[in-house]
Amino acid sequence: MGLTDQQRDLFDAQGFVVLPGLLDEERVAEVSAGVDRYVEAEPRFDGRNVWQYPELGDLIVDATVLGLVDDLMRGAACTFHHMHVARHEAGLKGIGWHHDYEQIPQTNRSHLQVHVLHYLNGLNGTVGDLLLLAGSHRSVMRRDAFALFGTEDLPGTVVLDDLPPGTVVLAHSATVHARRPKPGGEGAPARYFLDIAFMQQGVLWPSYGREGWRDTLRELAARWGSPDRPGLFDEAAFFDIADAVARVQHLEGSMAMLLPEPDAAAARPVGGAIPIVQ
Numbered sequence: 236m237g238l239t240d241q242q243r244d245l246f247d248a249q250g251f252v253v254l255p256g257l258l259d260e261e262r263v264a265e266v267s268a269g270v271d272r273y274v275e276a277e278p279r280f281d282g283r284n285v286w287q288y289p290e291l292g293d294l295i296v297d298a299t300v301l302g303l304v305d306d307l308m309r310g311a312a313c314t315f316h317h318m319h320v321a322r323h324e325a326g327l328k329g330i331g332w333h334h335d336y337e338q339i340p341q342t343n344r345s346h347l348q349v350h351v352l353h354y355l356n357g358l359n360g361t362v363g364d365l366l367l368l369a370g371s372h373r374s375v376m377r378r379d380a381f382a383l384f385g386t387e388d389l390p391g392t393v394v395l396d397d398l399p400p401g402t403v404v405l406a407h408s409a410t411v412h413a414r415r416p417k418p419g420g421e422g423a424p425a426r427y428f429l430d431i432a433f434m435q436q437g438v439l440w441p442s443y444g445r446e447g448w449r450d451t452l453r454e455l456a457a458r459w460g461s462p463d464r465p466g467l468f469d470e471a472a473f474f475d476i477a478d479a480v481a482r483v484q485h486l487e488g489s490m491a492m493l494l495p496e497p498d499a500a501a502a503r504p505v506g507g508a509i510p511i512v513q
């Protein structure tokens with residue numbers, strides 16, 4: 236099963252596609268058991284130990300989901316970046332508008348990064364809705380550029396608040412999104428949420444932002460690596476994010492002037508209106 240042309244076009248136009256109930260009941264139950272053990276043992280917002288949970292590793296390499304990611308990559312291979320795992324209860328805080336495209340500094344969208352968002356119990360209008368800003372993946376901006384708008388509706392906002400269990404949202408990681416907190420959900424099944432990020436190969440990407448990211452990739456490769464996908468857990472796809480942050484954090488002015496001079500043959504705008512490219 237792959238994406239239809241219409242779904243691919245939708246992804247290109249709005250930055251995401253919603254696949255209601257993609258995972259069946261049995262798979263949802265298996266992964267949920269892994270989530271339960273994970274959230275009871277691991278620190279929050281830290282995906283380094285996912286390899287210790289077989290159901291979570293199995294989800295990273297789920298053939299159906301990876302096949303859909305392949306469709307979006309349009310023939311290019313991809314590499315796993317991180318997985319986050321959460322069980323959200325009533326009263327959960329929101330997360331303001333942001334995107335998750337990994338690039339330092341944000342300069343272009345030459346290569347694709349996809350976030351696979353799993354809502355194992357679906358969404359039902361309690362605890363938190365997912366907001367997505369359609370078309371925002373085309374704009375280059377800091378990850379927190381729209382944070383000043385909190386979780387307010389913006390023109391182009393799509394609200395996901397009614398999804399069946401097993402739903403997967405495939406999102407271009409540069410799509411601006413937010414979690415709007417909602418009342419209710421007490422005494423009901425929790426909001427099971429996982430995100431898994433994959434990078435299109437062809438450029439070096441920033442690593443996962445915690446020391447030990449190489450070990451995580453090695454552990455995953457040892458257990459879930461396969462000759463069919465030699466680059467899936469390839470640490471050589473990444474530079475250490477801490478090195479890149481150190482390079483840019485004290486920059487002043489236009490970074491272009493710190494780059495090597497273009498060679499004489501490089502296209503150079505002359506006369507007329509010089510295009511402002513960034």
Ligand SMILES: O=C(O)CCC(=O)C(=O)O
Nearest residue numbers: 330365412413414428430
């Ligand atoms: O909880 C959600 O639905 C989305 C969370 C989110 O914004 C994120 O993981 O970047």
